[in-house]
Each structure stands twice: as C-alpha cells, then as structure tokens.
Amino acid sequence: MALTNRALLQTSAPLLFTRRFRGKINVQKPRKPHFGRQILIDISKPFFGPPKYMLPEIVKCEKAKDTFGRKEIDNPFERILANECLNWFNTSKMVIFLHVNSISMEDQTPIFAALKKNDMHLRTYGKKIVGMATKGTRYEAVNQLFTSHQNIIFGQPENAAKMFKILKKTPQLVIMAGIIQDKLLSKNDLVEFSKLPSLDLARSQLCSVLQSAGSCLVGQLNQNQQILVSHLEKHISIQNSPITEDNKADAKVEDKTDANVES
Amino acid sequence: MSIPYSGTIRRSGGVVSAIGKQLRAVNLKAAKRITVKFDPFGDNVVHTRNFLHFMSSPKIILTNPNCVLKTEIVCDRSEPTVDITIVPSIAETANIKKVTLKSGNLTCLELLQLLNKHITTLAPADQISTTITKSEKKGKKK
Numbered sequence: 001m002a003l004t005n006r007a008l009l010q011t012s013a014p015l016l017f018t019r020r021f022r023g024k025i026n027v028q029k030p031r032k033p034h035f036g037r038q039i040l041i042d043i044s045k046p047f048f049g050p051p052k053y054m055l056p057e058i059v060k061c062e063k064a065k066d067t068f069g070r071k072e073i074d075n076p077f078e079r080i081l082a083n084e085c086l087n088w089f090n091t092s093k094m095v096i097f098l099h100v101n102s103i104s105m106e107d108q109t110p111i112f113a114a115l116k117k118n119d120m121h122l123r124t125y126g127k128k129i130v131g132m133a134t135k136g137t138r139y140e141a142v143n144q145l146f147t148s149h150q151n152i153i154f155g156q157p158e159n160a161a162k163m164f165k166i167l168k169k170t171p172q173l174v175i176m177a178g179i180i181q182d183k184l185l186s187k188n189d190l191v192e193f194s195k196l197p198s199l200d201l202a203r204s205q206l207c208s209v210l211q212s213a214g215s216c217l218v219g220q221l222n223q224n225q226q227i228l229v230s231h232l233e234k235h236i237s238i239q240n241s242p243i244t245e246d247n248k249a250d251a252k253v254e255d256k257t258d259a260n261v262e263s
Numbered sequence: 264m265s266i267p268y269s270g271t272i273r274r275s276g277g278v279v280s281a282i283g284k285q286l287r288a289v290n291l292k293a294a295k296r297i298t299v300k301f302d303p304f305g306d307n308v309v310h311t312r313n314f315l316h317f318m319s320s321p322k323i324i325l326t327n328p329n330c331v332l333k334t335e336i337v338c339d340r341s342e343p344t345v346d347i348t349i350v351p352s353i354a355e356t357a358n359i360k361k362v363t364l365k366s367g368n369l370t371c372l373e374l375l376q377l378l379n380k381h382i383t384t385l386a387p388a389d390q391i392s393t394t395i396t397k398s399e400k401k402g403k404k405k
Contacts, residue, residue, distance in 0.1 A: 099303070099312060099334070101319030145303050148312035172319060174334045176303035186338035187303075 082132035092154035096178040100149040103172035120155035285375035291327040293385035300335040301343035311343040342367040
C-alpha cells in the first residue's frame with residue numbers, strides 16, 4: 001500500500017485552523033478588532049452624499065459634461081524644450097523647415113550625419129513646443145507650417161548650397177520655407193539664395209561694376225592719343241630697321257591704314 | 264408598446280480606423296505618377312500633407328514600386344491638388360489619362376476614399392504565377 005502511495009502523486013494535506021466549534025455565534029457583543037483590521041474597515045466604509053432633494057438644480061443636470069476635457073497642465077519639461085527651441089532659433093542665422101514624408105531611421109541617419117558634417121543640425125520639435133517657443137516672438141508666423149510631420153534644420157547661410165545638394169537625394173524630406181538672416185523666404189527664394197555667389201565675391205563684382213564706368217570713360221578719352229602714339233612708334237621702328245623691299249611694301253600699307261584712320 | 268431597436272449594434276472605431284481601412288485597401292498598380300502640389304503657408308493644406316505622408320509609407324509604395332511620388336511646393340497661394348497619371352496600358356482601356364483631386368476642402372479620409380474609388384478600381388487583377396514542381400513535370404511527361 002505504501003509503495004503504491006509513493007508511486008502515485010503525493011497530495012499535501014490542507015492546513016486547518018479552527019475558528020468555531022459548535023458554540024453560539026457572538027453578534028451582540030463583538031470584540032474590538034485589531035488596529036490594522038479597524039483601519040481597513042474605516043477606509044472601506046461607504047460614503048453617501050447629501051440626498052437629491054437637498055442638492056442644487058444645477059448639479060442635477062443630465063446633459064453630457066466635458067468630463068474628459070483637456071486640462072492645461074504646466075509641464076516644466078515642455079518649457080525647457082521650448083526654451084531650447086527658441087535658443088536654436090536665435091543662434092542660427094539659417095533655419096529651414098522641411099515636410100517629412102514617411103522615412104525610416106535607416107534612411108534618415110545618413111542625412112543627419114551628412115548635415116552634421118557640414119555644421120547643420122536636423123531637429124524635430126512638435127507643434128506645441130514650437131508654439132510655446134515662438135509665442136510673442138518675431139517667429140510666430142512659422143506656426144502655420146507645423147500642421148503635419150516636419151523637421152527643422154538649423155545652420156549658417158554659407159552652407160545653403162550643400163544642404164540643397166544633400167536634400168536633393170532624399171525625396172522624403174521636402175523643403176517648405178526658411179528663415180535666412182531674420183527674413184522668411186519661400187522655397188523658390190531659398191533656391192535662388194543658394195545659387196547666389198558668396199558675399200565676398202558679390203562685393204568684388206560690385207566693385208568691378210562701379211569701377212568699370214570710370215575706367216571705360218578714361219579709356220575712351222585716351223583712345224585717340226594712344227592710337228597716335230602707337231602709329232608713331234611703328235614709324236620709328238620702320239625707319240630704324242634696315243630698309244628692304246618687304247619693309248617698303250609694309251610701310252606703304254601702313255601709310256594707307258593711317259590715312260584711313262585719320263580721315 | 265416597446266420601440267423596435269434602432270441604431271448600430273457595433274460602434275465605429277472613429278476616423279483613425281476608417282483611414283486605416285482605406286489605406287489597407289489602396290492599390291497603386293494603375294498609377295504611373297502621383298504629384299502632390301501644395302502651398303505650405305495655406306490654411307487648408309493639413310489634410311493634403313497628411314495624405315502625402317500616408318502615400319509615402321513603404322507598404323503603399325510596395326503595391327507599385329514603379330509609381331513615382333513627387334511633391335511640389337508652390338508659393339502662389341494656389342489650392343492644393345493631387346494629380347495622378349494613369350499607366351498608359353490601363354488608360355487606353357479605361358479612357359482615363361489623369362485623375363486630379365482638388366484637395367482644398369477635402370479631408371484626408373475623403374481623399375483616400377476618392378483614391379480608392381478611382382484608382383484602386385482600375386488596378387489590374389493579380390496574376391497568380393503557377394510554378395510547376397519537378398514531380399509534377401515528371402508526372403506530366405509520363
């Protein structure tokens with residue numbers, strides 16, 4: 001018998017505590033419960049408010065109430081992010097706003113890296129944060145762009161051409177508008193700006209244009225004298241050189257051309 | 264005396280699940296080129312931009328890898344539009360060369376519904392490629 005018992009699954013005997021044995025149930029004089037038990041009883045006591053006839057009418061209204069309405073909670077982290085965003089806006093002379101199509105991180109990382117190499121920073125801020133950051137500042141017009149998915153590039157205007165080159169290879173990032181030196185530009189304006197030469201080059205071109213007027217006038221004034229001088233020099237050179245048949249012929253041709261010019 | 268039951272038995276899942284349902288049904292096999300044109304500073308471009316975001320998702324692009332999705336940004340406050348050029352072979356049979364959706368006053372859901380109505384219906388049926396196994400070939404020979 002014992003052997004078969006050991007072979008079969010052993011069930012443990014239940015642990016029994018005796019509460020009552022045949023005696024009367026005490027209801028009239030219950031003993032004071034333990035402190036911990038008393039606490040639980042006090043916590044779980046039901047609470048019934050004032051009766052309905054005593055409540056004011058306004059509380060009894062059965063129209064749907066906006067119980068799940070959004071409560072404006074001040075989130076310090078959002079404030080920090082908004083400050084950071086405003087900092088970026090203020091420190092970067094070039095801010096470009098991109099519309100983001102569906103792009104995987106795999107595709108986005110090389111673009112982020114390429115922009116970083118060129119001293120540009122690709123960042124994502126939400127509508128709420130940008131709204132908080134730009135509220136009251138001169139960047140408020142930018143909020144209109146933040147309706148779908150978007151990214152922001154913060155950089156310096158010198159790298160605009162490189163940025164266009166990098167973003168040309170990514171159809172998922174679409175340039176919408178940009179701020180360059182506190183001026184909001186549309187996409188076409190940005191493209192034109194990127195094609196402009198550098199500032200030094202533009203200045204040198206301006207200088208040359210300004211100078212060309214004066215130099216042109218000077219040249220025209222001196223033109224006749226210079227022609228005369230050149231012809232005289234040629235005469236001298238011909239007279240000094242040994243006189244041969246060819247030289248004589250040349251001299252005749254030159255005389256004819258001189259005559260034409262002077263007439 | 265009781266009033267017969269009226270109303271839905273099942274509740275709708277909301278706009279998001281409706282959009283999801285439409286997106287699952289999208290098939291771009293009939294589209295050769297999709298051009299979405301909008302002015303970023305316009306008031307009514309939210310839905311167009313969201314539509315563009317959905318169209319660029321990998322799952323939908325997989326339905327037709329040859330279809331090109333192009334985004335044009337304009338600066339002249341013109342209305343946002345979605346132009347879809349139909350594949351020439353299907354355009355001949357269906358007599359439609361191009362479908363233009365003027366999305367200024369349309370929501371994202373409506374845009375997707377129109378797309379499904381006009382483009383997905385033109386998609387050619389999937390041809391099930393039959394591959395014959397070696398054993399089947401042997402059986403045929405015999």
